[in-house]
Amino acid sequence: xxxxxxxxxxxxxxxxxxxxxxxxxxxxxxxxxxxxxxxxxxxxxxxxxxxxxxxxxxxxxxxxxxxxxxxxxxxxxxxxxxxxxxxxxxxxxxxxxxxxxxxxxxxxxxxxxxxxxxxxxxxxxxxxxxxxxxxxxxxxxxxxxxxxxxxxxxxxxxxxxxxxxxxxxxxxxxxxxxxxxxxxxxxxxxxxxxxxxxxxxxxxxxxxxxxxxxxxxxxxxxxxxxxxxxxxxxxxxxxxxxxxxxxxxxxxxxxxxxxxxxxxxxxxxxxxxxxxxxxxxxxxxxxxxxxxxxxxxxxxxxxxxxxxxxxxxxxxxxxxxxxxxxxxxxxxxxxxxxxxxxxxxxxxxxxxxxxxxxxxxxxxxxxxxxxxxxxxxxxxxxxxxxxxxxxxxxxxxxxxxxxxxxxxxxxxxxxxxxxxxxxxxxxxxxxxxxxxxxxxxxxxxxxxxxxxxxxxxxxxxxxxxxxxxxxxxxxxxxxxxxxxxxxxxxxxxxxxxxxxxxxxxxxxxxxxxxxxxxxxxxxxxxxxxxxxxxxxxxxxxxxxxxxxxxxxxxxxxxxxxxxxxxxxxxxxxxxxxxxxxxxxxxxxxxxxxxxxxxxxx
Amino acid sequence: xxxxxxxxxxxxxxxxxxxxxxxxxxxxxxxxxxxxxxxxxxxxxxxxxxxxxxxxxxxxxxxxxxxxxxxxxxxxxxxxxxxxxxxxxxxxxxxxxxxxxxxxxxxxxxxxxxxxxxxxxxxxxxxxxxxxxxxxxxxxxxxxxxxxxxxxxxxxxxxxxxxxxxxxxxxxxxxxxxxxxxxxxxxxxxxxxxxxxxxxxxxxxxxxxxxxxxxxxxxxxxxxxxxxxxxxxxxx
Numbered sequence: 050x051x052x053x054x055x056x057x058x059x060x061x062x063x064x065x066x067x068x069x070x071x072x073x074x075x076x077x078x079x080x081x082x083x084x085x086x087x088x089x090x091x092x093x094x095x096x097x098x099x100x101x102x103x104x105x106x107x108x109x110x111x112x113x114x115x116x117x118x119x120x121x122x123x124x125x126x127x128x129x130x131x132x133x134x135x136x137x138x139x140x141x142x143x144x145x146x147x148x149x150x151x152x153x154x155x156x157x158x159x160x161x162x163x164x165x166x167x168x169x170x171x172x173x174x175x176x177x178x179x180x181x182x183x184x185x186x187x188x189x190x191x192x193x194x195x196x197x198x199x200x201x202x203x204x205x206x207x208x209x210x211x212x213x214x215x216x217x218x219x220x221x222x223x224x225x226x227x228x229x230x231x232x233x234x235x236x237x238x239x240x241x242x243x244x245x246x247x248x249x250x251x252x253x254x255x256x257x258x259x260x261x262x263x264x265x266x267x268x269x270x271x272x273x274x275x276x277x278x279x280x281x282x283x284x285x286x287x288x289x290x291x292x293x294x295x296x297x298x299x300x301x302x303x304x305x306x307x308x309x310x311x312x313x314x315x316x317x318x319x320x321x322x323x324x325x326x327x328x329x330x331x332x333x334x335x336x337x338x339x340x341x342x343x344x345x346x347x348x349x350x351x352x353x354x355x356x357x358x359x360x361x362x363x364x365x366x367x368x369x370x371x372x373x374x375x376x377x378x379x380x381x382x383x384x385x386x387x388x389x390x391x392x393x394x395x396x397x398x399x400x401x402x403x404x405x406x407x408x409x410x411x412x413x414x415x416x417x418x419x420x421x422x423x424x425x426x427x428x429x430x431x432x433x434x435x436x437x438x439x440x441x442x443x444x445x446x447x448x449x450x451x452x453x454x455x456x457x458x459x460x461x462x463x464x465x466x467x468x469x470x471x472x473x474x475x476x477x478x479x480x481x482x483x484x485x486x487x488x489x490x491x492x493x494x495x496x497x498x499x500x501x502x503x504x505x506x507x508x509x510x511x512x513x514x515x516x517x518x519x520x521x522x523x524x525x526x527x528x529x530x531x532x533x534x535x536x537x538x539x540x541x542x543x544x545x546x547x548x549x550x551x552x553x554x555x556x557x558x559x560x561x562x563x564x565x566x567x568x569x570x571x572x573x574x575x576x577x578x579x580x581x582x583x584x585x586x587x588x589x590x591x592x593x594x595x596x597x598x599x600x601x602x603x604x605x606x607x608x609x610x611x612x613x614x615x616x617x618x619x620x621x622x623x624x625x626x627x628x629x630x631x632x633x634x635x636x637x638x639x640x641x642x643x644x645x646x647x648x649x650x
Numbered sequence: 651x652x653x654x655x656x657x658x659x660x661x662x663x664x665x666x667x668x669x670x671x672x673x674x675x676x677x678x679x680x681x682x683x684x685x686x687x688x689x690x691x692x693x694x695x696x697x698x699x700x701x702x703x704x705x706x707x708x709x710x711x712x713x714x715x716x717x718x719x720x721x722x723x724x725x726x727x728x729x730x731x732x733x734x735x736x737x738x739x740x741x742x743x744x745x746x747x748x749x750x751x752x753x754x755x756x757x758x759x760x761x762x763x764x765x766x767x768x769x770x771x772x773x774x775x776x777x778x779x780x781x782x783x784x785x786x787x788x789x790x791x792x793x794x795x796x797x798x799x800x801x802x803x804x805x806x807x808x809x810x811x812x813x814x815x816x817x818x819x820x821x822x823x824x825x826x827x828x829x830x831x832x833x834x835x836x837x838x839x840x841x842x843x844x845x846x847x848x849x850x851x852x853x854x855x856x857x858x859x860x861x862x863x864x865x866x867x868x869x870x871x872x873x874x875x876x877x878x879x880x881x882x883x884x885x886x
Contacts, residue, residue, distance in 0.1 A: 061717050061791070064804035066773045067784035070715045118885065126880050247851045248871045252806070254762075254830055255881045256793065261760040268762070272831035272839060279846055508876055 122259040124499045130510050131450050138461050139482045145216050146475035152212045153472050154186050177341055187473045190404035192544040206554040209544045213469055224518040231511040250274055263499055270501050304366045308359055312385045315351045316392045323396050345416035353424055356382050386459045387520045394528050403470050403543055410467030418481045425492050433496035448497040454513050458521050465525035716791035725886050726790055730783050749779035757884050762829040766809045793884040802882045803872040807865050817862040823848050
């Protein structure tokens, strides 16, 4: 199938009209048929392509198609990329929800032991996740790891571990693949003029914008940018003096010190706040439960306020290259968010601690959602009112793609960390993402204008996917892996109650497999290959390299097809032989003939 | 005859040999394709009401020859049908839609390059910018998500080449900039700025210093801006 696909890709990539491409394809089919005859066996030339059908399957699963087109038509590609990123994350969470529900929750609900609910349901549980929810299947504590005695028996412990492991592995593979593709297509290490190259501006005209006002807006912006680039070119002649450079560098250093200091300060603050609060108990005391909300509220406040401070600090330093500017801002924000999460993860260890961690993550997710709503209000709705009614000079706000994408990445990191401790957390994440999509869409149309600078959306897309993989997914994965491999699960609750560590269950199972005759190979593979650490490093390397190489291989193969086709045409025979070959084509493609038969007169 | 042509070509790249050969062959086979077009017309007439739907073998052929998926081709078929006159709807294979009707599509209505796009993709002998269904599919394929950088840069070059002479000279560049900037007095570039801008453009991209930008120089410049592929997109 592989060479066939490359050949098809070669034909599609020909910049000529449709009828000419049809003729080329005909020649290629003739050549292949002749070749087959010569080799004395018929290869079935299957049409249509199987890989084409995968793309059409994906298209059928598309939701929000019209909405996305409308957004792209008015606001352009970079804003559209935010909404596409959100949709992609939603797919991850829906998948996780489905498999968790099918393999873990339903068996538990069906075979549930008698769990007494000492506390009645009060409204506060939706925010804190404690109290009534404590003993339900929402959290780790609600699962009791028994082996369900049906035919065949269903081991809940193994199911819990393997479902979550399978989901995380699939996520990892999907992320690596997207990253490799995106890197290959979009990332160009440019050595030439940094920004404001006139060609770059002209060629970045966004063809997907179809709203007339937006097009006019883009035209005005483009002329402003062109004029700016012209004046920049003239100004470049001026030499920057040494003292000015020193001043610039010292300002940048100061800005970095300030941002790192703020990040470290907020981390220590949160750590001591956690230390001083008591653990949640099932005492049912309303005040105590409400006080557990303090930490998530503080975390979300920090996540809202400090990036604004960073934006202010950024105004005082001047980077010559606007691209560097954007990367610096993103780096600082990522450092802040990930260090806060790191400190929280480090803190979470106590009695029936898995449920406690699950509840903390749940609280963080819910409060983050509330602050996202508030944030949208403050950063989009209010500036719009101010810009149009009070200070007209400020104008309507722009949609800040970078900050919003970073918020999405943070929310997804929380979901990935929490999945081991709270298997139904994806439900909340799915609901949250749905609501955020519609909220941002409404806010966009009511409050924002299209971006002024046609930023490099494609390159930023690669950066966002890479950020989603590297600190976010890998960090969450390491935390879950550490919990499974090394920490002692709590004694009174959860599916791994009597074991030294959760991974023990897999070891015991493999020992059981060893005793079954005929499957020693499985045990041997497990013991000597999978448990060897070097194996994992090798696998990672191989996977990364493979995905990057496959694309290049296909391109190289398609070039070879050019030569094949040139040979065909050089050998292009007389009309009589062509007629003969056409007849051959018809006989070797019987399924086309049934439809084509009436055409032949 | 073909072998002699191969040797006479003064081009170095394998790709250009390929194009030259294929152009020669396709010129020879042009009447054949016209005959096929007429045959489809006659067959569609006899097929009656079912001709307004796309037959399965044609659909798979379109899928193979363009970058579009099945859903996109069917949607294009539906939208193209709506543009045709009522009596032409039975023979979608052979009819052409005049340019002014194509320009009523919302995706092209406000596009600054709409006329050039129609002219570039039209294969009509009258050079009036009218598109047949296959031209329309060609258009959507070049502007689709999965089209390669080479295809997009090739067609972008032809669209920007307003006088169709195969290179982008000063006149073409000036028209290009005027298309993309506003028409209001405060946003339009003055003639001084225009001269300076065109000088900058030529400085950046004109490698052989002949005062014009040819296809390979254009593709070289385009390859350094990765945003081009994602912004050169029109979706129905």
